[in-house]
Amino acid sequence: MDSRVQDAASGARVVPQMNAVVLDRFGGIDELSSRRIPRPEVGDDDVLIRVEYAGVASWDAVEREGYYDGVFGIASAFPYVLGWDAAGTVAAVGRNVTRFEVGERVYAATMPASRGGFYAEYGLVEAEFVARVPDRMPTEQAGAMAWDALTALSGLDLLGLRPDETLMVFGASGGVGHMAVQLARHSGIRVLAVASGDDGVTLARRLGTDDAIDGRKVDVLAAALEFAPGGLDAALVTAGGETAERSLRAVKDSGRIAWPNGVVPDPVTSPAAKVIHYDGDRIATDRLNAIIEASSFEVHIARTFPMARVADAHRALNDHYVGKLALKVG
Incomplete structure (x- = not known):
């Protein structure tokens, strides 16, 4: 699926943009910056998620500092977008994806080094790693849950x-x-x-x-x-x-x-x-959802930060808290 659109005036192909928190190099909290970058293009087997909430975790700080650079056999590319967990709604699906419809609530686990992460308005994930948010679960909780x-x-x-x-x-x-x-x-x-x-x-x-x-x-x-x-x-x-x-x-x-x-x-x-x-099994979401639906399972969110305060969220990783931290993206 080609997500580019044609500019009516010039006829040029325009790549849609999105707001994101990016790194232009690895390092401290000050390296986090917000700006517009190209929205990911949807491949045949992909789901494009309009992110509402993303998880903020200790490994985000480790990754921000560059300790995962090359670990997964993939060269780091900048601008680099952090964020391993998210929930939101389906914005688009690839031609081979039949399990999901645009507008459905979904959550996913991703690996930022390979596809880009979820500190962004949109995140791209292979459909096999995407799951519907259980009816009884708030999207905020689902966003910080997957990994x-x-x-x-x-x-x-x-x-x-x-x-x-x-x-x-x-x-x-x-x-x-x-x-x-x-x-x-x-x-x-x-x-x-x-x-x-x-x-x-x-x-x-x-x-x-x-x-x-x-x-x-x-x-x-x-x-x-x-x-x-x-x-x-x-x-x-x-x-x-x-x-x-x-x-x-x-x-x-x-x-x-x-x-x-x-x-x-x-x-x-x-x-x-x-x-x-x-390592966690990224495709075990059906069993996880069955347990969530049959129990009182919850994700305890200690604090939620707006995307504009992502630096404060990373500082909070060094504080005492219980449960999870979350980022409100959309």
């Missing part, structure tokens, strides 16, 4: 726990963590949430965890062994460090530990239980 929820779901899939088996979610008040708590409880798994701050503990308890502790104040290893005296069946780690490493001693030697790629630092000493490093 975190799919990472949580993929981790639980790898752990393969049965109902009433025990799981420690370390980092349970963060983006991946607070979604993992809900997905695990939906499957009948007994969850010990290790959160950050009184507000993090309150959030985890409200979301239905069996027990919640503040990892900064409590001896996590002792609390985990009290929760599961015979040892935990599994752990999902969304924040690394000395406390996380020590707490993993509570997992049975025969247990399993799911560790998403990008969670740092890695353990200095390998725990006795098997550690599985993994």
